[in-house]
Amino acid sequence: MDSFLIGAGISYTMASILCAISLAIPEWVVSTDLGDINLGLFVQCQQIFGREEQCRSTESPIAWTITTLLIIAGMMLVSIGxxxxxxxxxxxxxxVYPKYFGVxxxxxxxxxxxLFPAGFDMPVIGGTSFLLPSTAKVGMSYGLFCMAIACTMIGSALALGKMYYSIIIFR
Structure with a gap:
């Protein structure tokens, strides 16, 4: 196994871990309007005036449900890669197969x-689709997921680079 594939495997593993963490932490959207509200894809946590944080499951918009399913399917593919x-x-x-799973x-x-910003029209957020109000912002889970996308693309490039490197060297 060469360094291209080792790098691809490490990148794929990091992407899978980052996706799992981003799904587990309910901080996709953070709002400071009525106390501190943290919204996950299926969980809403609220802390009012320094009291203990209370979390409960909420009915998510269909866009967030599809987003979750896409993330889980992508996690499976990158793990297989x-x-x-x-x-x-x-x-x-x-x-030849890890690059296809990564892509x-x-x-x-x-x-x-x-698809995720299409769910910003929830009443608890108070925004419209693809537009957050000024009292809300994307949270840490969104950033972790963006890093997972970067790791996936880097891993795919490394796996693909191995193929092209082999073709160039053997000519």
Missing amino acids: AILVVLTRKQPSLI AAGILFCLAIV
């Missing part, structure tokens, strides 16, 4: 990141 990178050591014929995961992640 990482596993295939490890398996290429035993079966070199698998070397497919990247497409799903990009669809999710574009």
